[in-house]
Every structure is written in C-alpha cells, then in structure tokens.
Amino acid sequence: MAERDLVPPQPPALEPFTGGKLFDTVFTRGMALVEETAAYLDGPGRDQSRGLSREASLTYSAWSMELTTRLMQAASWLVMQKAVRDGDMRREDAGARKYRIRRDEPALDPSTDEGKTLPPRFLELVGRAEALFEQVCRLDEALYQPARPSAASNPVSEQMAALQKAAEAGAFDPLMVWRRAK
Incomplete structure (x- = not known):
C-alpha cells in the first residue's frame, strides 16, 4: 500500500467568496x-x-x-452557495444552467413612485430587494462565467509573454547562447 493511500483525503478548498466574511454577510442580510x-x-x-x-x-x-419572486430566487441561490461551501453540493453542479441566476426582467424602480401612491416602507423593501438581487446576479456571474478575453490586445502583456517564452527557451542563458554558437 502506498504512503499516499494512508493519508486521508483533504476537503476541497473553500471558494474565496463562500469561505469568506462577504458571503456570511450577504447570506445573513439576504x-x-x-x-x-x-x-x-x-x-x-x-x-x-x-x-x-x-x-x-x-x-x-x-x-x-x-418582489417575492426575486427574493426567493436570491435566497435559493444563497442557500445553494452555502451547500457548496459546506460540501453538500459540488461547485460544478451549482454552476449548472438551471441553478444560475440572472436578471431577465427590468428592475423595479421605487423612485418612480416615491411620494405618490405606494407605502414608503414597501418602496424601501423593494429597493433593498432589488439591490440584493442585483448583487447576487453579479456574484453568480463572477463565480460561474468563464473569463472573457479582452477585446483589445494588451501590448505590455504580449511583450511580457514573449519574454517569458524566450527565457524558458534559454535565450537569456549565456551558456546556452555560447553552445549554440559552436
């Protein structure tokens, strides 16, 4: 039996978001x-x-x-992230399309009704719920969207990559250069 077989498996590393205070704060407030x-x-x-x-x-x-639909969607997403953090759900499963959250409808804008007809407390809750929903949508995108390549190329990054590639090939090794000259 190999030594590595005797070592118990380590739990997966926590996601920086779900393992941190930000998640706890968003979850509790949500x-x-x-x-x-x-x-x-x-x-x-x-x-x-x-x-x-x-x-x-x-x-x-x-x-x-x-309001209740968006709050339930946000709460469900937060509970799912907690399940990922606690090891009850795999991150890959949480990234499935059916669990993703995004804004399909325009946000409710309580400022369009302030001081007119709807109760101020209701409008305040609408505003807070919309802010939570928007935050959860941004978090979902940050956690589960693949990184997008930038539209414009970055000449500095390209030059750095070329220098790194040259260094790995031995271009800056004086002995390597001398051996090639022979």
Missing part, C-alpha cells in the same frame, strides 16, 4: 430581508394595501409578486 419582507407583506403591508386606489393596488400586487 435571509433577514426575506423574513422582514414576508412579515411586512403579511402584516402592515396587507393593511396598507387595502387603502390604496385601484391603480395603486394593482401596482402593489404586481410589485409584491415580483
């Missing part, structure tokens, strides 16, 4: 926002929506559905 929004919509929000005009009531209903 889950708290989900709970806060649910409590508002089931309590004070429900009461406040009854006093809205017909048009405002329709907007409130539509935005409430979009």
Whole structure:
C-alpha cells in the first residue's frame, strides 16, 4: 500500500467568496430581508394595501409578486452557495444552467413612485430587494462565467509573454547562447 493511500483525503478548498466574511454577510442580510419582507407583506403591508386606489393596488400586487419572486430566487441561490461551501453540493453542479441566476426582467424602480401612491416602507423593501438581487446576479456571474478575453490586445502583456517564452527557451542563458554558437 502506498504512503499516499494512508493519508486521508483533504476537503476541497473553500471558494474565496463562500469561505469568506462577504458571503456570511450577504447570506445573513439576504435571509433577514426575506423574513422582514414576508412579515411586512403579511402584516402592515396587507393593511396598507387595502387603502390604496385601484391603480395603486394593482401596482402593489404586481410589485409584491415580483418582489417575492426575486427574493426567493436570491435566497435559493444563497442557500445553494452555502451547500457548496459546506460540501453538500459540488461547485460544478451549482454552476449548472438551471441553478444560475440572472436578471431577465427590468428592475423595479421605487423612485418612480416615491411620494405618490405606494407605502414608503414597501418602496424601501423593494429597493433593498432589488439591490440584493442585483448583487447576487453579479456574484453568480463572477463565480460561474468563464473569463472573457479582452477585446483589445494588451501590448505590455504580449511583450511580457514573449519574454517569458524566450527565457524558458534559454535565450537569456549565456551558456546556452555560447553552445549554440559552436
């Protein structure tokens, strides 16, 4: 039996994002926002929506559905990242298209209604939820999108690569140069 067979397998290295404080902060704030929004919509929000005009009531209903959908998508993504961090899910599986999160619809813009018809607390929750959703979309893209090559070439990087290649080939080794001259 080889010595390497006696060494227990090491756990996979944590992703810099999921293993760090940023993830813990985003996760905690995201889950708290989900709970806060649910409590508002089931309590004070429900009461406040009854006093809205017909048009405002329709907007409130539509935005409430979009708000809860986006919060649930963000929460699901965060829970999945926690599962990756905890070793309950493979990173490759989490990168599957069905688990990815992106913005397909335009963001709700609470500033278009401020001071008009919808309750200020509702608008504040909409703004925070949209910010969370946008942050999660950016994190998803950063974690799971392959690096894109830059459109414009970088002459300095190209020169550095050429110098590195020459060095590896022995171009700067005086003995190598001398041997070639013989």
